[in-house]
Amino acid sequence: MAAPKKPSTPTKTTAPPDPMPPEAGAGIAYHQALNPAQLEAVRFGDGPLLVLAGAGSGKTRTLTYRVARLVEEGVDPRSILLLSFTRKASQEMLQRASLLLDARCRDVAGGTFHSFANATLRRYAAVIGFEQGFTIIDRGDAEDLIGIIRKEMDPPGDGRQLPRKSTLATIFSRAVNKQRPLEDVLYDDYGHFSDMVDTITTIREQYTRRKREHHFLDYDDLLIHLHLLLTEYEAVRQRLAAKYRYIMVDEYQDTNPIQADIVSLLADAHHNVMVVGDDAQSIYAFRGADYQNILDFPKRFQGTRIVKLEENYRSLQPILDFTNRLIESADAQYSKCLFTRRHGGLPPVLVMTAGENAQSRYVVREVARLRREGTSLDRMAILFRAGFHAFDLELELNRAGIPFKKVGGFKFTESAHIKDLLAHLRIVAAPDDQLSWRRVLGLIEKIGPKTADRIFAAVRAHSQGAGGLLSAPLKMKNQAKLQPLKDLIGALTDAPEAVARWGELVFSYYLPILRAKYDDHPRRQRDLEQLLAIMARYRHLDDFLSDMVLEPPSTAIEDGLAAAEPTAECLTLSTIHSAKGLEWDTVFILWALDGRFPSMRSMEDPDDLEEERRLMYVAATRAERELHFTCPVQIFDRATQSLLCDPSRFLDGIPENVLRRENYPDW
DNA sequence: GTGGAAGGGTTTTTT
DNA sequence: ACCCTTCCAC
Numbered sequence: 215m216a217a218p219k220k221p222s223t224p225t226k227t228t229a230p231p232d233p234m235p236p237e238a239g240a241g242i243a244y245h246q247a248l249n250p251a252q253l254e255a256v257r258f259g260d261g262p263l264l265v266l267a268g269a270g271s272g273k274t275r276t277l278t279y280r281v282a283r284l285v286e287e288g289v290d291p292r293s294i295l296l297l298s299f300t301r302k303a304s305q306e307m308l309q310r311a312s313l314l315l316d317a318r319c320r321d322v323a324g325g326t327f328h329s330f331a332n333a334t335l336r337r338y339a340a341v342i343g344f345e346q347g348f349t350i351i352d353r354g355d356a357e358d359l360i361g362i363i364r365k366e367m368d369p370p371g372d373g374r375q376l377p378r379k380s381t382l383a384t385i386f387s388r389a390v391n392k393q394r395p396l397e398d399v400l401y402d403d404y405g406h407f408s409d410m411v412d413t414i415t416t417i418r419e420q421y422t423r424r425k426r427e428h429h430f431l432d433y434d435d436l437l438i439h440l441h442l443l444l445t446e447y448e449a450v451r452q453r454l455a456a457k458y459r460y461i462m463v464d465e466y467q468d469t470n471p472i473q474a475d476i477v478s479l480l481a482d483a484h485h486n487v488m489v490v491g492d493d494a495q496s497i498y499a500f501r502g503a504d505y506q507n508i509l510d511f512p513k514r515f516q517g518t519r520i521v522k523l524e525e526n527y528r529s530l531q532p533i534l535d536f537t538n539r540l541i542e543s544a545d546a547q548y549s550k551c552l553f554t555r556r557h558g559g560l561p562p563v564l565v566m567t568a569g570e571n572a573q574s575r576y577v578v579r580e581v582a583r584l585r586r587e588g589t590s591l592d593r594m595a596i597l598f599r600a601g602f603h604a605f606d607l608e609l610e611l612n613r614a615g616i617p618f619k620k621v622g623g624f625k626f627t628e629s630a631h632i633k634d635l636l637a638h639l640r641i642v643a644a645p646d647d648q649l650s651w652r653r654v655l656g657l658i659e660k661i662g663p664k665t666a667d668r669i670f671a672a673v674r675a676h677s678q679g680a681g682g683l684l685s686a687p688l689k690m691k692n693q694a695k696l697q698p699l700k701d702l703i704g705a706l707t708d709a710p711e712a713v714a715r716w717g718e719l720v721f722s723y724y725l726p727i728l729r730a731k732y733d734d735h736p737r738r739q740r741d742l743e744q745l746l747a748i749m750a751r752y753r754h755l756d757d758f759l760s761d762m763v764l765e766p767p768s769t770a771i772e773d774g775l776a777a778a779e780p781t782a783e784c785l786t787l788s789t790i791h792s793a794k795g796l797e798w799d800t801v802f803i804l805w806a807l808d809g810r811f812p813s814m815r816s817m818e819d820p821d822d823l824e825e826e827r828r829l830m831y832v833a834a835t836r837a838e839r840e841l842h843f844t845c846p847v848q849i850f851d852r853a854t855q856s857l858l859c860d861p862s863r864f865l866d867g868i869p870e871n872v873l874r875r876e877n878y879p880d881w
Numbered sequence: 882g883t884g885g886a887a888g889g890g891t892t893t894t895t896t
Numbered sequence: 897a898c899c900c901t902t903c904c905a906c
Contacts, residue, residue: 300896328896353895361900378891378899433896500894600893602897622894662883764896791894813893829894853891 242282242314248275255488255521256280262481262515263488264508268552269537269835270528270797273490277464278307280488281322282314284460291321293457295480298464301325301765303795307464323458327473329764331436335443338450342439347756348429349644350763354628356432357383358649363420367413377407377414386418390434391470391502428646437472444479455483465794466491466511470502478514485515494541494548495832497791499825505546526552528797530559533841536872537834540864544827545820562834562841563874564806564865573846574610576878577802580842581616581785584800591617593799595786597833599811603804604787617782622789627766631728631738632745636762638720642706643755645679657727658695669696681707698723713758714750721746790833801837803830806845806865809858814851830864843873 244253252272255265256279267273277296285291298304304324311319325333332350339347351359361379377385385404389396396415400408407414425432431439444451461481463469466489469477481487489511496505512518526534534554541548567573581594598604601623611618626632634657637650644650648670655666669688676682680703688696702723709715721742728742729735748767752758786798805811812826834841843865849858865873 326896375890375900380899381891436896498895501896602892625895660883664882789894815893825894 242279242286244279244283248272248279249523249525251521251523251525252276252279255523256283258488258519258521260484260486262485262511262518264511264518264520265488265490265523266508266520267490267492267523268526269492269495269832270526271523271552272525272527273464273492273523274303274307274310274795276523277462277490278310278314280462281307281311281319285311285318285322286315289460291318292323293459294322294462295330295458295460296322296324296462296464297327297330297477298324299326299468299795301329303464326764327469327476328433328436331440332760332764334454335431335436335439338443338447341447341450342443344429346429346646347644348431349640349647350436350760351425351430351432351649352627352763353383353433354633355430355649358652359424359430360386360417360421363417363424366420367417376410376417377404381407382414382417385414386421387432387434388500388502390438391472393471393502428648429644430647437476441472441476441479444476451479452483455480459484459486461487463487463489464491467493467496467505467508468498468503469507470498470504471507472502474507474514481515487515493546494544494828495794495835497794497825497829497832499821505828524552526554527556528838529554529835530556530839532559532561532872533834533837533839536562536841536868537831539868539872540827540834541831543864543867544824546824559839561872561874562837562843563876564843564845564861565876565878566861567844567846567878569848570606570846571610572878573804573844574607576844577607577804577842578610578614578616580802581611582614584840589799591783591785594801595788595793595796595798595836596802596804597788597790597793597836598804599790599813599829601789603810607804608787611785611787616785618785618787620787622792625766626741627762629738629741631732631742634727635717635720635724635742635745636759638702638724639716639755640759642680642703642716643759645682646674654699657724657731658699660695679707711755713752713755714746716755717746717749790829793836794832797836797838799838800840800842801833802842802844803833804844806830806843806862807847807849807858808860808863809851809854809856810849811862812864814854827864830862844878 244256248256249272252275255263255276258280265273265276267276281294281296284294296304296307298307304326308319308322308324311322323330335342335344336347339345357379360382364376364379364382367376376382381404385396385399388403389399392399396418397411400411400414424430425435444454458480461477463477468491477487477489489508491508493505493508496503496508512520529537531554534552538551565576567576577596581591584594585591596604596607604620608618608620627636634653637653640647640650641654648667651670651673652663652666655661655669656663661669669683669686672686672688673680673682676686678685683696683703684700702719705719706716709719724742725739728738732738749758752761811830812823816822816826843861845861847859850856851858
């Protein structure tokens with residue numbers, strides 16, 4: 215049970231040095247910083263360009279240098295649009311480009327598809343019939359609204375129930391993202407509900423109608439409306455195409471048909487479009503992404519130049535030997551084989567453990583060992599398929615006193631107390647927001663959904679915004695209960711627009727409610743204080759509220775630690791989806807157990823199974839030096855009533871010299 | 882109408 | 897573990 219040893223001599227990295235600010239007046243040293251393929255992409259002039267970038271091949275570096283290069287050549291930074299997967303990723307690229315060149319690079323327009331859609335739609339809101347603006351609703355809000363409609367519908371009558379609200383939301387979203395009729399999605403993916411197609415269609419019509427009534431846009435609507443704006447309003451499309459003369463898209467393999475269309479529409483006039491991605495790392499099929507999208511790019515744009523980045527700068531050779539093998543045995547033929555000049559190190563290890571808790575103890579033991587040997591916790595990550603897969607490990611890490619942050623899974627802004635506080639601000643910002651009124655009023659004793667809706671209707675009829683609550687005619691017994699809330703709204707509407715001040719007013723109103731409602735209120739109160747700190751960074755309430763939906767802080771703990779002790783080192787726990795694009799010295803992949811990874815559900819459909827394999831590939835290629843898989847055995851699977859005992863089928867047939875096997879504890 | 886308690890059926894991944 | 901429904905007391 216020898217654990218992988220650190221290589222005795224530090225491995226020499228052949229990766230180009232990190233970008234440094236150029237000497238005053240000197241140009242950027244492209245030749246020293248980039249390999250020939252990267253250089254070709256960076257120096258590519260006008261026209262369509264497809265960069266197929268393997269894992270760890272310097273994709274971000276290439277995009278960063280190309281931005282700097284364009285700006286250096288005199289392109290107006292505001293005419294460059296850089297769409298990437300997370301806002302953090304695009305900010306980092308622009309920051310690095312600024313270091314290479316100068317601060318002009320910060321003026322590059324960038325963000326996620328959704329944040330770009332938000333910004334654009336705000337500018338053209340009147341064109342698409344949102345004269346009074348709009349509120350972006352997150353998944354939870356969407357489900358609440360669907361839940362209200364669902365409850366109003368007649369039950370099917372045969373004793374069965376309609377799909378739960380979260381399932382309905384998934385069905386509706388899938389139909390949009392895959393651009394398929396609702397009926398087809400139901401028939402293919404939810405066969406057991408396909409006979410309710412009429413009722414479900416009605417629910418969706420109602421959902422669409424009410425979103426419009428309340429000026430709500432959900433995540434999908436942002437893309438739909440942007441697409442609509444570009445297709446239906448030729449003048450707008452021309453203006454946007456003239457404004458953004460260079461389009462760049464990161465992680466193009468994860469775009470869905472609407473997003474790919476949006477890119478085409480924007481680039482149609484000039485064809486100056488560069489997309490970067492890796493078909494082998496496409497892991498968002500569940501929301502409509504199709505790796506075929508990136509392979510079809512040259513068909514959309516005639517004369518596309520294709521550049522392949524195949525040299526890996528991240529991982530040691532034994533890790534690449536393994537990951538190449540993993541992706542080679544895929545059914546689909548992906549387009550590359552990676553190589554590296556980083557030698558040394560041991561092959562990855564697969565560790566069989568006697569159950570889930572043994573898995574957790576193995577990870578804790580190894581993390582402690584690595585730390586003793588000098589690896590910072592910041593350089594290690596634990597990756598897993600789904601958020602709840604790490605629950606047991608979290609307990610063990612707490613017991614061992616190892617600090618960690620968890621990324622992915624449940625979000626800060628999804629917890630009830632955060633949503634409560636935001637709802638108070640939302641009714642002021644958007645008085646038509648019935649969902650937020652329900653939430654705010656429902657917090658008051660003896661007010662439930664019915665009373666809340668009545669009060670909402672009265673306020674709305676008064677059409678004075680949230681202040682309508684102060685003058686709307688209400689029943690006497692409601693008047694008294696509502697007095698504190700009225701005082702709050704009065705204070706909010708009187709105070710000048712200062713986001714942080716409003717946050718404090720709501721906080722002091724909400725604190726007694728929080729204390730009465732939750733036993734664990736001290737922890738939640740700390741979260742709220744974090745939220746207030748975040749609010750202080752904003753000048754406009756609308757921006758704050760939009761950001762909380764589009765790019766919420768990934769974890770409460772992360773921000774807590776970052777704020778309190780920015781230097782404290784910290785282990786990362788992450789879903790594989792949230793780990794995309796990141797890298798660590800040492801990576802642990804949990805639950806490499808057939809039935810968990812791949813999951814039972816994915817085994818019926820070859821396409822789903824392929825995506826699981828790509829997911830494992832993404833996880834494994836995050837590692838630079840050490841890679842551990844753990845496989846707890848004898849796990850009972852309730853869905854199939856069977857005992858799971860075998861390692862992931864993706865690891866079958868990989869020889870011992872590529873993947874070592876161990877048992878923990880020895881048995 | 883509200884609020885609490887009890888019991889049966891379902892659990893990925895993200896903007 | 898959580899959602900959703902149902903049932904019952906106020």
